[in-house]
Amino acid sequence: MNKIMYLEFERCIGCRACQAACRECGDHDAKERNFVEHVDFMESRQTFPMMCMQCKDPACARVCPANAIQITEEGVVLSASDEKCIGCRNCTFGCPFGIPKFDFEENKMYKCDMCYDRSKHDIAPMCASVCPSDAIRFIDFDEMQSLRRRRTQMNLVEGKKPTEQDKWKYVPEFFGVYSD
Template sequence: MNKVMYLEFERCIGCRACQAACRECGDHDGKERNYVEYVDFMESRQTYPMMCMQCTDPACARVCPANAIQITEEGVVLSAMEEKCIGCRNCTFGCPFGIPKFDFEENKMYKCDMCYDRTQHDISPMCASVCPSDAIRFIDFEEMQELRRRRTQLNLVEGKKPTEQDKWQYVPEFFGVYSD
């Protein structure tokens, strides 16, 4: 798979179409596995999409004593396998992004798995396929690199200095989700 999820937070319009589409994805049992968060609810209504960052060395998988979180050959970090998950919730505490959620009724963890049933065939995840503002895109790695280059050049032309958030956009330890 040479495609990646590309997020542009400032494009998010807060419509939550990504969440609705996620609930409709094949094996999600009507539960959304991505979220729309407020940047600062007290100051603004600006939102941003939040989903699993698909880390190359995921903390959620490292802290799972039952080895229930599998990583595909392509590097996609999947939700906990039902038959292995013991409900310890280490994954929810270990993830620095707070992504894995625990279902107390079913006693198992679930999280965004980039709609692996779709992305393994180069079909966009549900969230990316419905995002009206292109805040979430499933694009080729090279296209993502070009978008980032253009964005950096535009910022330099406009005289913007790199912010703390800009440092995160170039951190290489995330496999499939990149943000600007």
């Protein structure tokens, strides 16, 4: 899998097509795994999409006492496996991005798996496929690099230099198989 997901929050129009589409994906059990939220509706209509960063060393898996969160060979961090998850929600609290969701009825955690049945065939995940504003994109690694370079330059122009090694405060807005 050479393609990766790339998020640009400013482009988001808050339509939640990605969430509707997430429910359509295989094995998603009609439950969306991504988020679209207002930054602060009182102040602005700015919304943002958010989903799993598929970390290379995922905090969620590290805080799981049952060792239930597995990573595929492509680097996709899967939902807690049904048989192991004991329902403690450590992953929800450990994840620096607030991603894992929890189903109290079925007593298990579920999260974005990049539409594993699609992305393993290099077909864009449902959210990236339908996103009308291209806030979520499924693009080549090189294209992501150039978009990021451009973005970093613009941020520098605007005096928004991220501090070095400040990974959790200024996370690069891409995820997928690749991460810093």
